Amino acid sequence: MSLDRRDFFRLAAKTAACAAATPRVAEARPSPKLPDEALGLLFDGTLCIGCRACMPACKEANGMPAERTPLEANGQTSAVWDAPLDISGHTLNVIKAWRDGTGLTKDVVHDGYAFTKQSCYHCVDPSCVSACPVSAMTKDPVNGIVSYSVDACIGCRYCVAACPFGVPRFTYDTPKPVISKCQLCRHRLANGEFAACATVCPTGATLFGKVKELKAEIARRRRLTPGSTTTFPRGRLGGTDSYVGRVGRYVPRVYGEREIGGTQVLHLSGVPFELLDKPELPDVAPAAISETIQHGLYYGLIAPATFLGILVAAARRNMIAAGKNPDANPPAVKP
Amino acid sequence: MTAHAAPAPVGGRLVTKTTVVLAGMMLAMGAVLVLRLVYGLGAVTNLNNGYPWGLWIAWDVTIGTALAGGGFSTALLVYVLNRGQYHPLIRPALLAALLGYLQAGLSVFVDLGRWWDFWHIFWPTYAQPSSVLFEVALCIMAYIVILMIELLPAVLERLHWQNARKRLDRVLFVFVAIGVLLPTMHQSSLGTLLVVFGPQVHPLYQSNLLPLLFLTSTVGMGYAAVTIEAAISSVGLERPFEKEILAKLLAIGRGLMGLFLFVRLCDVVYRGALSHTYTPSLPMFTFWLENALLSVPLWLLASKKNAQRAKYLFLSAMAMALGGIVYRLSAFLVAYQTGAGWSYFPSLGELTVTTGLIAFEVLGVIVAVRLLPILPAAPERTLTP
Numbered sequence: 001m002s003l004d005r006r007d008f009f010r011l012a013a014k015t016a017a018c019a020a021a022t023p024r025v026a027e028a029r030p031s032p033k034l035p036d037e038a039l040g041l042l043f044d045g046t047l048c049i050g051c052r053a054c055m056p057a058c059k060e061a062n063g064m065p066a067e068r069t070p071l072e073a074n075g076q077t078s079a080v081w082d083a084p085l086d087i088s089g090h091t092l093n094v095i096k097a098w099r100d101g102t103g104l105t106k107d108v109v110h111d112g113y114a115f116t117k118q119s120c121y122h123c124v125d126p127s128c129v130s131a132c133p134v135s136a137m138t139k140d141p142v143n144g145i146v147s148y149s150v151d152a153c154i155g156c157r158y159c160v161a162a163c164p165f166g167v168p169r170f171t172y173d174t175p176k177p178v179i180s181k182c183q184l185c186r187h188r189l190a191n192g193e194f195a196a197c198a199t200v201c202p203t204g205a206t207l208f209g210k211v212k213e214l215k216a217e218i219a220r221r222r223r224l225t226p227g228s229t230t231t232f233p234r235g236r237l238g239g240t241d242s243y244v245g246r247v248g249r250y251v252p253r254v255y256g257e258r259e260i261g262g263t264q265v266l267h268l269s270g271v272p273f274e275l276l277d278k279p280e281l282p283d284v285a286p287a288a289i290s291e292t293i294q295h296g297l298y299y300g301l302i303a304p305a306t307f308l309g310i311l312v313a314a315a316r317r318n319m320i321a322a323g324k325n326p327d328a329n330p331p332a333v334k335p
Numbered sequence: 336m337t338a339h340a341a342p343a344p345v346g347g348r349l350v351t352k353t354t355v356v357l358a359g360m361m362l363a364m365g366a367v368l369v370l371r372l373v374y375g376l377g378a379v380t381n382l383n384n385g386y387p388w389g390l391w392i393a394w395d396v397t398i399g400t401a402l403a404g405g406g407f408s409t410a411l412l413v414y415v416l417n418r419g420q421y422h423p424l425i426r427p428a429l430l431a432a433l434l435g436y437l438q439a440g441l442s443v444f445v446d447l448g449r450w451w452d453f454w455h456i457f458w459p460t461y462a463q464p465s466s467v468l469f470e471v472a473l474c475i476m477a478y479i480v481i482l483m484i485e486l487l488p489a490v491l492e493r494l495h496w497q498n499a500r501k502r503l504d505r506v507l508f509v510f511v512a513i514g515v516l517l518p519t520m521h522q523s524s525l526g527t528l529l530v531v532f533g534p535q536v537h538p539l540y541q542s543n544l545l546p547l548l549f550l551t552s553t554v555g556m557g558y559a560a561v562t563i564e565a566a567i568s569s570v571g572l573e574r575p576f577e578k579e580i581l582a583k584l585l586a587i588g589r590g591l592m593g594l595f596l597f598v599r600l601c602d603v604v605y606r607g608a609l610s611h612t613y614t615p616s617l618p619m620f621t622f623w624l625e626n627a628l629l630s631v632p633l634w635l636l637a638s639k640k641n642a643q644r645a646k647y648l649f650l651s652a653m654a655m656a657l658g659g660i661v662y663r664l665s666a667f668l669v670a671y672q673t674g675a676g677w678s679y680f681p682s683l684g685e686l687t688v689t690t691g692l693i694a695f696e697v698l699g700v701i702v703a704v705r706l707l708p709i710l711p712a713a714p715e716r717t718l719t720p
């Protein structure tokens with residue numbers, strides 16, 4: 001074995017030892033808790049009647065343009081006015097329908113159909129916020145709303161790639177692009193209004209409120225007998241509007257309760273969430289893992305500073321102290 | 336052993352068939368970039384909301400800078416580990432590194448949707464240090480500056496500014512040290528970039544050890560690139576192939592690739608992803624392809640005799656570089672699966688920009704070695720332009 005190789009690995013081992021020692025100094029990045037006053041939405045798919053009133057309401061509230069949706073029919077492509085099939089750079093909220101076989105009965109798996117909502121989940125530990133290099137994605141410490149600042153954004157699309165729900169969308173079709181995502185209508189809160197989608201929902205399928213109270217409402221619904229009649233709050237929790245309807249036969253899972261550390265938008269459903277294209281996600285937030293690695297390696301810049309110290313000392317010895325002209329042909333053999 | 340010949344400009348004509356073709360490729364890139372600026376990214380790329388990062392990030396940045404890794408891994412050997420025998424390689428490696436990083440920086444810049452605000456990354460009120468991308472961007476920018484300083488002696492020599500040269504020599508060690516630290520940081524972080532994607536990255540690729548895997552493969556790829564460049568310039572410029580030195584360099588690279596493969600296998604087992612190594616999928620295929628390529632030097636250079644043969648060295652270097660390329664492309668584009676309905680394949684426009692940037696690098700090398708003292712002077716040079 002050549003001498004250089006041994007030396008190289010000795011240095012590599014030293015460096016690795018330094019690096020390995022640092023994570024012990026640095027705490028694993030703690031997982032954030034749901035803020036006490038966190039605001040959010042409850043989407044109860046068993047109440048949704050698929051009217052899609054929330055879609056144009058969302059557009060109007062957020063000043064989003066209508067979209068032309070190409071529709072293939074009879075071998076021809078026509079343009080249907082604003083019937084987006086998915087969220088996009090110009091659409092923050094869509095209601096999607098799932099169906100099986102004849103699609104006759106609501107909320108059953110065989111020959112049934114169901115509705116689901118797609119919009120931002122306002123994660124407790126959001127990947128988009130962790131990813132954004134310029135603080136354009138931020139999470140409000142009080143109400144937990146994840147907002148976007150176009151003035152800060154540089155359009156790198158790391159948030160688009162990072163969000164496990166595929167929520168942030170980029171406008172590729174313009175030279176002055178932006179990121180589009182639901183910000184829980186935060187601009188309406190100041191006027192005493194709330195999420196436009198929840199405001200217009202006729203059945204309370206989309207319900208706005210404090211996440212803690214929404215969770216209590218979920219627990220209440222799940223205690224009721226499926227098929228019985230009950231009064232559902234409509235619009236927002238604690239408001240005066242209500243809707244009398246049937247209690248759904250819920251699947252046991254509440255989507256958003258534990259996905260990547262929990263979210264502030266929670267979904268109830270009558271059919272399994274896999275059918276509704278909801279991604280299967282771990283409980284631990286990828287943001288927490290990523291930041292634990294970053295903070296572990298760079299905590300207080302101890303590891304980089306130590307490494308730099310070693311490098312400077314070694315380079316100084318070899319380039320200056322030895323009295324050599326650093327860049328002009330040192331002898332091939334170490335003195 | 337004798338001292339090495341001092342670096343000297345190669346000289347010769349700048350306008351040749353090759354350089355004209357390269358300039359043409361850059362012109363084509365320029366045309367695409369004009370379209371990009373006027374009509375937006377969608378007009379020239381196949382990027383979409385399922386694949387927001389494409390060729391320009393996966394190739395130009397993660398591969399372009401890894402192949403430029405020879406700059407810091409050779410500096411580490413020469414100046415930090417005091418391996419003087421590698422000295423003839425240092426300036427060519429630094430030059431390749433500078434050009435590689437410049438093209439990566441340029442690529443990121445045109446990839447940014449809101450490029451006019453790119454300075455936000457460096458602005459304290461915007462900076463977000465927990466973001467992996469923040470660190471990568473900062474380190475890459477800083478490293479470009481460091482590389483320029485590291486190459487400054489060549490320029491000063493050329494200008495015969497001996498005093499400035501001497502003064503720079505006294506502090507150069509600081510920049511050399513930073514020039515090893517920064518790539519160590521951001522090359523590992525290029526791997527960490529994927530961690531926040533969580534389950535969107537295939538289990539064969541998603542790992543908490545991504546920073547280590549990216550770092551080890553970068554150093555190996557860097558040595559491979561130095562070898563390949565040396566081989567090409569020995570043929571193209573008719574100068575001796577520094578076989579002994581390169582053999583030692585590749586021996587280190589070989590060790591690192593062995594380490595890479597070992598760590599990766601242990602990690603796959605530890606994470607319980609072993610079943611994915613035989614469950615047919617595209618990531619499974621690329622996983623085996625890159626591992627096979629990276630293991631080529633392990634057996635090709637196994638015997639002392641073969642480890643000295645120019646052909647074997649060149650083949651090993653090619654396999655290492657290719658393996659690293661496949662690894663990065665698959666980690667960022669193949670293993671990144673963001674749900675049904677999304678697909679991505681680079682557009683002609685994206686390819687034109689990437690090839691234009693490669694042309695920029697090659698042209699940069701040609702012009703620089705002809706004008707500046709980069710390559711060691713060949714004793715009796717009979718150069719036919």
Ligand code: SF4
Nearest residue numbers: 120121123127128163
């Ligand atoms: S759903 Fe996506 S965009 Fe919304 S907060 Fe979570 S990570 Fe961010």
Ligand code: SF4
Nearest residue numbers: 132153154156157159
């Ligand atoms: S695209 Fe904008 S918001 Fe998203 S990560 Fe990049 S800078 Fe942040």
Ligand code: SF4
Nearest residue numbers: 058093182185195197
């Ligand atoms: S909260 Fe507002 S922005 Fe979000 S989906 Fe509802 S209407 Fe749209």
